Structure formats: C-alpha cells, structure tokens
Amino acid sequence: MADFEIKDLRASVEGRQILKGVSLAISMGEVHAVMGPNGSGKSTLSHTLMGHPGYTVDGGSVLFKGQNVLELEPDERARLGMFLAFQYPVVVPGISMANFLRTALNSKRGYDGKDKSKQVTPKEFRSMMKSELEVLHMDDSFLPRYINDGFSGGEKKRAEILQMAMLKPEIAILDETDSGLDIDSIKFVAEAVNRMRGPELGILIITHYTRVLEFIKPDYVHVLVDGKFVLSGGPEVAERLENTGYAEWGHAEEEPKEVA
Amino acid sequence: MALTAETLDQLQGEPGWLRERRQNALAAYETLQLPSKTDEEWRRTDVSRFNAAEYSKLEHLDGLKLERPSGLPAGVILKPLREAAKDHPDLVEPRLFSLVHADRDRFAALHAAFFTGGTFLYVPDGVEFDQPVLGQHFSHAGGNSVLPHTLIVAGRGARFNYLDEYIAEDDTEAGYRSGSTEIFVGEGSQVGYVAVQKWGRNVWHFADQRAELQKDSNLRLFNVTLGGKFSKTRVEASLAGEGSNAELKAIYFASGEQFFDFHTLQDHRVGNTRSDLLFKGALQDVARTVYAGLIKIEKHAARSDAYQANRNLVLSDKAKATSIPMLEIDNNDVRCTHGATVGPVDPEHLFYLRSRGIPETTAKRMLIQGFFGDVLDRIPFEHARKLVEAELEARIG
Numbered sequence: 001m002a003d004f005e006i007k008d009l010r011a012s013v014e015g016r017q018i019l020k021g022v023s024l025a026i027s028m029g030e031v032h033a034v035m036g037p038n039g040s041g042k043s044t045l046s047h048t049l050m051g052h053p054g055y056t057v058d059g060g061s062v063l064f065k066g067q068n069v070l071e072l073e074p075d076e077r078a079r080l081g082m083f084l085a086f087q088y089p090v091v092v093p094g095i096s097m098a099n100f101l102r103t104a105l106n107s108k109r110g111y112d113g114k115d116k117s118k119q120v121t122p123k124e125f126r127s128m129m130k131s132e133l134e135v136l137h138m139d140d141s142f143l144p145r146y147i148n149d150g151f152s153g154g155e156k157k158r159a160e161i162l163q164m165a166m167l168k169p170e171i172a173i174l175d176e177t178d179s180g181l182d183i184d185s186i187k188f189v190a191e192a193v194n195r196m197r198g199p200e201l202g203i204l205i206i207t208h209y210t211r212v213l214e215f216i217k218p219d220y221v222h223v224l225v226d227g228k229f230v231l232s233g234g235p236e237v238a239e240r241l242e243n244t245g246y247a248e249w250g251h252a253e254e255e256p257k258e259v260a
Numbered sequence: 261m262a263l264t265a266e267t268l269d270q271l272q273g274e275p276g277w278l279r280e281r282r283q284n285a286l287a288a289y290e291t292l293q294l295p296s297k298t299d300e301e302w303r304r305t306d307v308s309r310f311n312a313a314e315y316s317k318l319e320h321l322d323g324l325k326l327e328r329p330s331g332l333p334a335g336v337i338l339k340p341l342r343e344a345a346k347d348h349p350d351l352v353e354p355r356l357f358s359l360v361h362a363d364r365d366r367f368a369a370l371h372a373a374f375f376t377g378g379t380f381l382y383v384p385d386g387v388e389f390d391q392p393v394l395g396q397h398f399s400h401a402g403g404n405s406v407l408p409h410t411l412i413v414a415g416r417g418a419r420f421n422y423l424d425e426y427i428a429e430d431d432t433e434a435g436y437r438s439g440s441t442e443i444f445v446g447e448g449s450q451v452g453y454v455a456v457q458k459w460g461r462n463v464w465h466f467a468d469q470r471a472e473l474q475k476d477s478n479l480r481l482f483n484v485t486l487g488g489k490f491s492k493t494r495v496e497a498s499l500a501g502e503g504s505n506a507e508l509k510a511i512y513f514a515s516g517e518q519f520f521d522f523h524t525l526q527d528h529r530v531g532n533t534r535s536d537l538l539f540k541g542a543l544q545d546v547a548r549t550v551y552a553g554l555i556k557i558e559k560h561a562a563r564s565d566a567y568q569a570n571r572n573l574v575l576s577d578k579a580k581a582t583s584i585p586m587l588e589i590d591n592n593d594v595r596c597t598h599g600a601t602v603g604p605v606d607p608e609h610l611f612y613l614r615s616r617g618i619p620e621t622t623a624k625r626m627l628i629q630g631f632f633g634d635v636l637d638r639i640p641f642e643h644a645r646k647l648v649e650a651e652l653e654a655r656i657g
C-alpha cells in the first residue's frame with residue numbers, strides 16, 4: 001500500500017459536485033504532477049485534502065499513517081505531516097510572519113506553552129531560516145511584516161515554499177506554486193523543493209506548465225478534467241498535453257491563463 | 261435610602277462653592293427625566309433597571325493611589341481633586357464641570373453631585389516631563405457608589421502623559437461606578453491620556469471623557485473598556501484652537517452578558533484642525549456593543565480633516581455589535597472619512613493558520629491579538645501599552 005492514498009474522493013462546493021471520484025496513491029520519495037484545465041477541480045482537490053471548511057466531502061477516503069485524514073481538523077492534518085502551498089496565499093494583517101512561522105513550528109513540535117524543551121529557540125529558528133532564505137533568494141526583511149501583506153505575487157509563492165522548508169512535511173501539495181513566478185524564481189523554488197526531495201517526502205504538484213516539471217521532474221503525471229482523472233502516466237503525459245492540450249477530453253483548447 | 265441631600269453629608273470638609281455645585285447638580289438630577297427609548301442616544305441602551313438608590317453609600321472618598329513621577333518639576337500640582345478644590349480654588353472652580361456639564365443628563369448630574377475623589381493635575385506653562393503620572397482608583401466592595409473625577413490642566417507648551425486605571429478588587433462586585441475626565445489642552449501643549457476601565461463585571465458604569473484643545477495643541481486619548489455589566493462612555497474632543505490635533509482611540513473587549521455603549525464626538529469648531537478616531541472592539545458570548553460617533557464640522561472650520569472608524573470583531577453568533585457613524589458638516593472645504601465594520605474572524609485567515617498546524621484556539625487568539633495590533637501601537641506611552649497588552653492577553657485567554 002502507498003503511504004498516502006486518496007480513494008474515490010468526491011467533494012462539492014456550495015452544493016455543486018466538483019470532484020467526481022478521484023483516486024491517487026503517493027509513496028514517499030515520489031513526485032506526482034496533476035495537470036488540468038481551469039476549473040477542473042485541482043484546487044478543490046488541494047483544499048479538500050487540507051480540510052478547508054468551504055468544501056464538503058461527499059465520499060471517499062484519504063489514508064495517511066493509518067488514519068483517514070478526512071476525519072481530522074486542518075491543523076491535525078498539518079501536524080500529521082501534510083502541507084499545502086496555496087495557489088493564492090492569504091494576507092493576514094496584524095500577525096507578523098516571524099510570529100506565524102515560530103508558532104507553526106512550535107505547534108508542529110507539540111509545544112503548547114508548557115514544556116519549554118519542545119519550544120524552538122530564537123537561535124535555532126534563525127539558523128533554520130538562514131539557509132532556506134538563501135536558496136530561495138529571500139532576505140529576512142519580510143519577517144517583521146504581516147503575513148503576506150504587501151508581498152508581490154512571486155514573494156508570496158516563495159514564502160509558501162519557505163514555510164514548507166521550515167515545517168518539513170511528509171506530504172506536500174503545491175498548488176500552482178509556479179504560476180506568477182518569473183523564470184529565475186521558478187528555478188529558486190525548484191531548487192528549494194529539490195533539496196527536500198527524498199525518501200521522507202511525497203509531493204503532489206499542481207501546475208499548468210511543463211516548464212516547472214523540467215526542474216522538478218515528476219515520476220507520474222495525472223490529467224484532471226471535470227473532477228476526474230482521465231489519464232495517468234509518466235512524464236511523457238506532460239509532453240503530450242503540451243502538444244495537444246485537453247481537446248481530446250472534450251475540453252476546448254485553451255491557453256493556460258496566468259492567474260496568480 | 262436614596263441618593264439625596266443627606267447623602268451629600270458623607271462629603272465633609274469641602275469648600276462652599278463645591279458644596280453648592282453639588283447641590284445644583286442634585287437639583288438637576290431630580291428634575292431631569294430618565295432618557296426615553298425615543299431619544300436617539302439611548303434607543304439601544306436600556307437603563308431602566310438602574311436604580312441609584314441601591315448604591316447610596318459613597319466609597320473611595322480620596323482613596324486613590326497616585327504615583328508621582330520622581331522629580332516632578334516645580335509648579336506641577338498633583339493631588340486628590342477634593343483636596344485641590346480646597347487648596348487651589350482659583351484653578352479648579354472655573355474649570356470643574358465646565359466641559360462635562362452636570363445638567364447634560366441624569367447620569368452626568370448624579371456623577372457631578374456625588375463624585376468621590378479623583379485626581380487634579382495641573383502642569384504649568386512650558387513644563388514637560390516624560391515619566392507618566394499614574395492614578396489608580398480602587399473599589400473595595402460592591403453595593404456602593406465609586407465615582408472618581410479627573411481634572412487635567414495643561415499649560416501652554418506643557419508636555420506629559422497621564423494614566424487613569426479603574427480597578428475592582430472583586431471582579432463580581434455590583435455597584436454604581438463612573439470615571440469621568442476633563443482635559444484642558446493648552447496652546448501648543450502635548451497631552452497623552454489613557455483610561456483603563458476594569459471595574460467589576462456586575463456594575464453600572466457611566467463616564468464622560470471630554471477634552472478641549474487650544475491652538476496648535478496635541479491630544480492623544482486612549483480609552484480601554486473591559487469592565488461593567490453596563491458601561492456607557494462618551495469620548496469627546498472639542499477642537500477650539502487652529503492647528504489642534506486630537507487622536508481618539510479605544511479598545512474594548514466585551515464578554516459574557518456585558519453591554520458597552522460608546523458615544524464619540526469630534527467637534528471641529530475652528531479651521532485647520534485634525535481629528536483621528538479609531539475604536540476597535542471584540543465581542544464574545546452574548547455581549548452587545550453600540551458605537552455611535554459624530555463628526556461635527558462647524559461653519560468656520562475650513563481645511564479641517566476628520567477621520568473616524570469603528571471596527572468590531574464578533575467572536576460568537578450570539579454577540580451583537582451595532583455601529584452608527586454620523587456626520588454634520590457646515591463647511592465644504594474639509595476632508596472627512598468614516599467607516600464601520602462588524603464581522604467574525606475571517607474563515608480564510610483561520611484556515612491559513614490552521615493549515616500550518618496551529619490549533620484553532622491558538623489561531624483565533626493570534627487573530628484577535630492581530631486585530632488589536634494596530635491600535636495597541638497607538639497607545640501613547642510604554643507603561644500603559646504594557647498594562648493594556650497584559651489585560652487583553654488575560655481576556656483573550
């Protein structure tokens with residue numbers, strides 16, 4: 001059995017069924033890419049996996065570490081080892097990025113304000129941060145700023161990957177992290193992700209572009225159309241989409257839109 | 261027993277003019293009607309169950325604790341108000357209740373008739389000091405009235421900070437409380453004033469905080485309301501001198517069955533004046549709050565600039581915040597901005613924090629703290645900021 005198993009997942013938004021039976025098995029060390037036209041349900045998949053309250057699960061299961069994560073709260077899923085890099089990272093005024101990151105790290109370690117030995121020390125925090133910042137070509141001037149507040153589109157995406165690097169998930173879902181990034185930023189992000197790749201991490205990367213897949217080479221590529229996988233295969237699937245688009249599944253040829 | 265002329269006998273050793281003033285206020289109290297439900301200011305504010313007669317014992321005569329900054333410059337007067345009324349009638353008599361009028365309504369009259377203690381601070385022309393003056397007003401027991409009054413006079417070019425802290429020794433006490441303040445902000449002076457109301461959760465509280473600003477003066481007033489089952493506070497600035505600038509900020513946190521009512525006034529009486537008001541509150545359980553604020557630009561107040569915002573974070577389905585901004589503008593050459601928001605914690609914010617492993621209660625606490633963050637930054641001096649942060653922390657849990 002795979003380490004992370006999505007079985008026949010069905011989900012709806014505001015009474016409309018979007019995911020119509022999605023199954024996918026990810027084992028540690030693997031990179032799975034999900035591609036699909038706008039509105040096909042990719043973000044619905046990522047949000048449903050993470051437990052966003054706006055999405056209703058209508059059926060199916062997601063097994064990870066012996067639990068059906070669909071029954072867990074979002075923060076429990078995160079502490080179990082899941083991570084979502086948001087397609088549209090949220091601006092949260094009033095909370096500094098540093099406070100946010102430190103609290104997230106402490107929560108992950110089970111520090112609840114009591115057992116100080118579990119608490120991340122300022123020194124540890126700084127040293128963890130330092131090397132990741134370098135790889136992502138970020139400086140620490142964003143730390144005192146409010147969460148994602150005033151960040152450019154590209155900065156927000158890089159900050160998502162920084163959080164991933166700090167929190168060290170075992171299952172990471174990257175929802176269009178490459179959208180809105182210039183070519184250099186894509187390379188920095190890819191480098192940061194590739195550094196984390198290994199037998200301790202399974203990745204689900206949602207994208208519209210094959211370009212990012214040249215840097216983060218997927219083991220499998222799945223095509224999501226209208227809430228269902230219509231094709232799964234190796235990296236060659238991405239190349240095929242590059243040439244033919246989604247027309248063969250009755251979806252009009254469309255230029256991938258830049259949305260981030 | 262009721263609050264009557266006999267009650268005044270509890271207040272011994274006051275000068276004749278003050279005694280007379282109290283008697284006039286009592287007479288006003290006896291003739292004034294209880295506000296009716298058709299009165300706009302009281303439409304949402306139910307005082308029908310307030311019975312002053314239950315609290316005819318007056319407490320806290322001069323029982324305040326004043327912390328004098330060390331090395332207070334010569335000429336500064338800092339003492340209990342009743343003592344100052346005796347020692348410095350020339351300074352106190354013309355000003356006391358000249359901003360907060362005793363006959364404004366029944367509650368103002370009651371306060372003026374029976375005020376018990378409070379502070380008088382006089383800072384002469386040109387005198388500046390950094391360390392804040394701290395006035396702590398305690399209530400030791402329930403069932404009585406504790407009605408302090410603060411009178412602050414800033415001379416020309418004076419600069420200082422003052423903190424009033426209203427403290428209940430027993431958080432469950434029932435009683436009648438007030439805590440009113442008059443601030444005379446002299447020409448070119450800079451005054452920071454913070455009032456932190458932490459009376460018990462079962463008291464009736466009425467307060468009038470009113471400042472008058474002379475030419476080129478600067479007031480930073482910060483109100484913190486946490487106590488009372490019923491709390492009505494009026495915060496008013498009268499911009500009487502050109503170039504004056506009033507910053508009026510407040511934080512409130514209402515929980516349980518608390519009801520808070522705020523009325524604010526930014527009265528631009530002359531030109532080139534600025535006012536900047538921000539009231540931010542959080543509500544939980546079945547608490548209710550009402551905010552009504554008026555920006556008034558008088559006829560000759562050209563080139564004035566007024567800002568007013570009231571933001572409410574509603575943390576439970578059963579809590580309710582009402583916000584009523586009002587404008588009255590008699591001059592066109594001005595800038596006025598106002599806005600109000602009432603809403604819950606943003607579910608997208610909450611999800612984002614939780615998606616990083618932060619438990620729901622921690623995430624909510626961070627969001628509430630974050631909500632107050634920008635206004636906390638505006639507390640005019642460090643001592644008060646620390647105090648308010650700690651008080652909020654304790655309530656947010």
Ligand SMILES: Nc1ncnc2c1ncn2[C@@H]1O[C@H](COP(=O)(O)OP(=O)(O)OP(=O)(O)O)[C@@H](O)[C@H]1O
Pocket residue numbers: 013014018036037038039040041042043044045054087259
């Ligand atoms: N909160 C929402 N309210 C209403 N409809 C929604 C909501 N979220 C998603 N939908 C709808 O669900 C469908 C799938 O949306 P989803 O965001 O999953 O698409 P996507 O594949 O991620 O698209 P894109 O490539 O544009 O990011 C769309 O039709 C969208 O309008």
Ligand SMILES: [Mg+2]
Pocket residue numbers: 042043044087175176
């Ligand atoms: Mg999407």
